Amino acid sequence: MTDQTADIPFxxxxxxxxxxxxxxxxxxxxxxxxxxxxxxxxxxxxIENLCSHEKKSMEGARIRAGxxxxxxxxxxxxxxxxxxxxxxxxxxxxxxxxKVEGEDVLVQxxxxxxxxxxxxxIPGVGGYF
Amino acid sequence: MGVTTRIEKPGGTPAAKAPEPDMGxxxxxxxxxxxxxxxxxxxxxxxxxVWLVGCREEEIPDAGDYITTEIGTESLLIVRGEDGKAxxxxxxxxxxxxxxxFDQCGNSRTLQCAYHFWEYDLxxxxxNVPDEQDFTQGxxxxxxxxxxxxxxxxxxxxxxxxxxxxxxxxxxxxxxPEHLDPxxxxxxxxxxxxxxxxxxxxxxxxxxxxxxxHTPCIHPELSYLHDDVDVQxxxxxxxxxxxxxxxxxxxxxxxxxxxxxIMAADxxxxxxxxxxxxxxxxxxxxxxxxRKRETAAGLGYDYSRLGDDQLSDDYHYFIFPNITMNIxxxxxxxxxxxxxxxxxxxxxxxxxxxxxxxxxxARPPVPDHEHVRHGERSLGLVLDQDSxxxxxIQKGMHSMAYKGLWISxxxxxxxxxxxxxxxYIAI
Numbered sequence: 218m219t220d221q222t223a224d225i226p227f228x229x230x231x232x233x234x235x236x237x238x239x240x241x242x243x244x245x246x247x248x249x250x251x252x253x254x255x256x257x258x259x260x261x262x263x264i265e266n267l268c269s270h271e272k273k274s275m276e277g278a279r280i281r282a283g284x285x286x287x288x289x290x291x292x293x294x295x296x297x298x299x300x301x302x303x304x305x306x307x308x309x310x311x312x313x314x315x316k317v318e319g320e321d322v323l324v325q326x327x328x329x330x331x332x333x334x335x336x337x338x339i340p341g342v343g344g345y346f
Numbered sequence: 347m348g349v350t351t352r353i354e355k356p357g358g359t360p361a362a363k364a365p366e367p368d369m370g371x372x373x374x375x376x377x378x379x380x381x382x383x384x385x386x387x388x389x390x391x392x393x394x395x396v397w398l399v400g401c402r403e404e405e406i407p408d409a410g411d412y413i414t415t416e417i418g419t420e421s422l423l424i425v426r427g428e429d430g431k432a433x434x435x436x437x438x439x440x441x442x443x444x445x446x447x448f449d450q451c452g453n454s455r456t457l458q459c460a461y462h463f464w465e466y467d468l469x470x471x472x473x474n475v476p477d478e479q480d481f482t483q484g485x486x487x488x489x490x491x492x493x494x495x496x497x498x499x500x501x502x503x504x505x506x507x508x509x510x511x512x513x514x515x516x517x518x519x520x521x522x523p524e525h526l527d528p529x530x531x532x533x534x535x536x537x538x539x540x541x542x543x544x545x546x547x548x549x550x551x552x553x554x555x556x557x558x559x560h561t562p563c564i565h566p567e568l569s570y571l572h573d574d575v576d577v578q579x580x581x582x583x584x585x586x587x588x589x590x591x592x593x594x595x596x597x598x599x600x601x602x603x604x605x606x607x608i609m610a611a612d613x614x615x616x617x618x619x620x621x622x623x624x625x626x627x628x629x630x631x632x633x634x635x636x637r638k639r640e641t642a643a644g645l646g647y648d649y650s651r652l653g654d655d656q657l658s659d660d661y662h663y664f665i666f667p668n669i670t671m672n673i674x675x676x677x678x679x680x681x682x683x684x685x686x687x688x689x690x691x692x693x694x695x696x697x698x699x700x701x702x703x704x705x706x707x708a709r710p711p712v713p714d715h716e717h718v719r720h721g722e723r724s725l726g727l728v729l730d731q732d733s734x735x736x737x738x739i740q741k742g743m744h745s746m747a748y749k750g751l752w753i754s755x756x757x758x759x760x761x762x763x764x765x766x767x768x769x770y771i772a773i
Contacts, residue, residue: 270566304731304734304738307727307731308727332727333726333727334611335608335611336568336571337679337727339697339699339726339729340726341538342699
């Protein structure tokens, strides 16, 4: 975590009792859509509620082995790193750092990951392509 | 949005639709992708009989410049001679079978084997055998010179064929020079040269770029940049193409109020103001073409041989058996698929990018060649999306449940490629 993200405050997003284990719900918070996930074996995760493939909501998605499975086309994302683990997604999602204080779930709204402006741009080659 | 009227430049790339051959609907057997026996047939009857791209001419600009390239089990040496001609040789010393050059590229006045220093000139002729008198049987130069391979050039590329009886390159290429000479590839400069090891059959990779059925599924963002519905497919003798309108969203995104960011970026690069564009979003493409024409001279570009559509669209050509060209007015993104030496489940994907040079810009030095495994580096979003399925396709094809490719009409370039391939295999 960089110094910049360390300065971002944790915000209240939900109560731990709002969600059964294995369930997720989307909460609007400061202009973002935050998907709070109660992990099946305990603990909470939070992500930007936007699949990196078609930018669809993943509310209600299945959670398996530390991954969220997009309900639309089955893309998997690691909930620790946000990394895309299966097609059709290749780009990561944004994972928000989470803290639980008492019954409060708090998230830190770090900057969401952006898609590259030019989808054909290849790292290492200047300009288009 | 309707069907595009494609605007052709007299003397430029023809845009007319080619007649559709009747190719039937048969399942394409999966064995062509996974069978070692079929792989051997491909080598014996196809790879050793077609014309293939060896390198860019600009990779060997001066006398003595050479590159090595592999196709199947063969290593080849492409060399620029004192007379300016590019020649290709089997990269093997006729003494004890050592490869004459091991490195990817270099320059030398003669071609000397690193083992016992047998030496060949740049035309491949054996010129020096240390202690030659000790070969009591003699060292006949005509027998022991490097074995030459037929070599010709087109489009700034050096082409070779392992088939001594092959037709001339221009005859092999068919419509390609007439269609693509207007782009003047020979004047472009290579800015990227990368090889990636992919765990799939070379044809699975060719197929991935010969159909756009997958586009809305795995490249959803491209719906805002190109119209992948109104695509013209043309199937020729061996080769094929599709013409994809860019700078016009696909109909599925509906009527847009604003120019999408992905299109706006290209407009801004031409000095256009997307926010001030008066007209429907699907009219941007024509405005973009006009702007490109108007600004060409000031930027040092000459598009006089290109039709208006070629200023915005992807003229996407497949040259049998293994060259895919994404061609835009200012750039060529080229893919070359090469089979693995022995394993039908593996291949080499060569990605190179060529850029049109403005009038006063000197040709830059060629980029260093990079060789990576799939996943070691990003190839950009679109190619990362294209490649993610490939190893899984290869594994899936091995399933006892899978029989072969069930091809749709918009995937017919795949069927056409297989027809051409089987014409070689059948002989």
